[in-house]
Amino acid sequence: xxxxxxxxxxxxxxxxxxxxxxxxxxxxxxxxxxxxxxxxxxxxxxxxxxxxxxxxxxxxxxxxxxxxxxxxxxxxxxxxxxxxxxxxxxxxxxxxxxxxxxxxxxxxxxxxxxxxxxxxxxxxxxxxxxxxxxxxxxxxxxxxxxxxxxxxxxxxxxxxxxxxxxxxxxxxxxxxxxxxxxxxxxxxxxxxxxxxxxxxxxxxxxxxxxxxxxxxxxxxxxxxxxxxxxxxxxxxxxxxxxxxxxxxxxxxxxxxxxxxxxxxxxxxxxxxxxxxxxxxxxxxxxxxxxxxxxxxxxxxxxxxxxxxxxxxxxxxxxxxxxxxxxx
Numbered sequence: 001x002x003x004x005x006x007x008x009x010x011x012x013x014x015x016x017x018x019x020x021x022x023x024x025x026x027x028x029x030x031x032x033x034x035x036x037x038x039x040x041x042x043x044x045x046x047x048x049x050x051x052x053x054x055x056x057x058x059x060x061x062x063x064x065x066x067x068x069x070x071x072x073x074x075x076x077x078x079x080x081x082x083x084x085x086x087x088x089x090x091x092x093x094x095x096x097x098x099x100x101x102x103x104x105x106x107x108x109x110x111x112x113x114x115x116x117x118x119x120x121x122x123x124x125x126x127x128x129x130x131x132x133x134x135x136x137x138x139x140x141x142x143x144x145x146x147x148x149x150x151x152x153x154x155x156x157x158x159x160x161x162x163x164x165x166x167x168x169x170x171x172x173x174x175x176x177x178x179x180x181x182x183x184x185x186x187x188x189x190x191x192x193x194x195x196x197x198x199x200x201x202x203x204x205x206x207x208x209x210x211x212x213x214x215x216x217x218x219x220x221x222x223x224x225x226x227x228x229x230x231x232x233x234x235x236x237x238x239x240x241x242x243x244x245x246x247x248x249x250x251x252x253x254x255x256x257x258x259x260x261x262x263x264x265x266x267x268x269x270x271x272x273x274x275x276x277x278x279x280x281x282x283x284x285x286x287x288x289x290x291x292x293x294x295x296x297x298x299x300x301x302x303x304x305x306x307x308x309x310x311x312x313x314x315x316x317x318x319x320x321x322x323x324x325x326x327x
Contacts (some may be wrong), residue, residue: 006047044073045095046080051088051253052246053081060096065104066142066167074171075145082152088253088260089155091245092175098162099184100171105308128297135288142167143198143284149174150268153261155252159245161238165322166190173201176264178232179245182223186231189322191218192315194296200283204271205231220321 045056055077057064064070074092081087094100118137125131149156149171158175164186172178172186180186188197191214203211210229214221226232236244252260290296303311316324 006045042073043067043069044077046077048081048084048086050246050250051086052249053077053084053087053090055081055090055092057092057094057100060094062104063098063101063163064094064096064168065101066171067104071142071145075148078148078152078156082154087154088255088257089157089249090149090152091157091159091249092149092171093159093242093245094162096162099158099160099164100168101163102166102168102190105303130288130292132285132288135291136285139198139284139287140281143170143280146171146174146199147280149176153264154257155249155260155264157245157249159241160184160186160232161241163187166195167198169202170197170199173205173231174199177234178226179234179236179241179248180223180226180232181238181241182235183238184223185220185322186226187218187220187322188215189218189220189312189316190290191215192319193299194291196283196286196290198280198284198287200276200279203279204274204276217319219319 043057043059045054045058047054047056055074057066057070057074059065059070078090081090118133120131120133149158155177156175157177157179158172159179160172161181161184163184164172166188167190169186169188188195188202190196197215202215206214206229210231213219221229221231223232223235227235234244234248291300299311299315302314312322313324316322
């Protein structure tokens with residue numbers, strides 16, 4: 001058994017403190033950009049111990065919302081765990097009160113792929129003009145990095161507590177197994193306005209009936225329901241979640257790596273042959289379209305005028321979920 005090793009990633013920034021319990025070197029794998037901001041702590045933590053790689057989203061003050069640094073940090077962590085001979089399985093989790101509340105709608109980051117071009121000439125666009133290919137390039141890049149969980153030859157378990165919402169479910173549902181706290185909530189409320197799932201794992205994990213039930217309504221999925229319909233593998237009390245997840249994941253060290261890789265590939269290819277990649281292409285394009293409808297543009301205007309909390313409350317209150325009471 002190898003000793004515990006830890007790294008900390010803050011994409012394109014100096015690394016912050018290493019994870020608790022780790023005693024390895026803190027490194028930054030991304031190329032330096034002089035315009036990058038310097039956060040106080042790393043937004044993704046990586047640790048290897050007891051045959052496991054543990055990747056932790058570390059933005060608890062922002063409810064672990066996803067920005068460029070977080071998404072790239074997770075992708076880098078999956079790559080590191082894939083390459084490590086000391087890792088048999090991977091656990092993805094969130095620090096603080098929640099797994100992830102979805103995309104950071106106020107990233108304030110000029111380094112995101114929005115700033116990149118795809119070979120087209122610059123156009124002096126009128127206000128409100130939308131380039132669907134540029135949008136697809138950006139969201140598709142995120143989707144492809146989420147799919148690293150799916151493509152990794154080693155088992156990936158998501159240790160999910162609190163909330164996994166919106167784009168956070170695009171990440172969560174790419175894991176091989178999901179272990180959920182008994183009081184946690186999963187959902188895609190952007191189905192009500194401003195989004196469609198890009199990895200679109202809902203339909204492949206749930207089938208037609210339940211995928212329509214939750215994606216047409218945007219309704220939340222509590223832990224008992226998630227377990228009953230097969231969206232997650234196991235449900236535990238919060239105080240047992242971490243221990244149970246790690247104990248289960250350590251079992252994989254007793255199975256040859258090639259056996260794990262081949263069985264995972266065998267299962268995954270069945271879903272690939274059911275059109276998974278084509279569905280993801282449409283889901284990513286449709287996500288851009290739904291963010292540029294008249295209703296979506298009005299919703300975004302409200303967001304700027306009255307703020308995040310009030311805008312979300314107005315969206316969800318008629319349904320009485322995600323912490324809102326019916327109005």
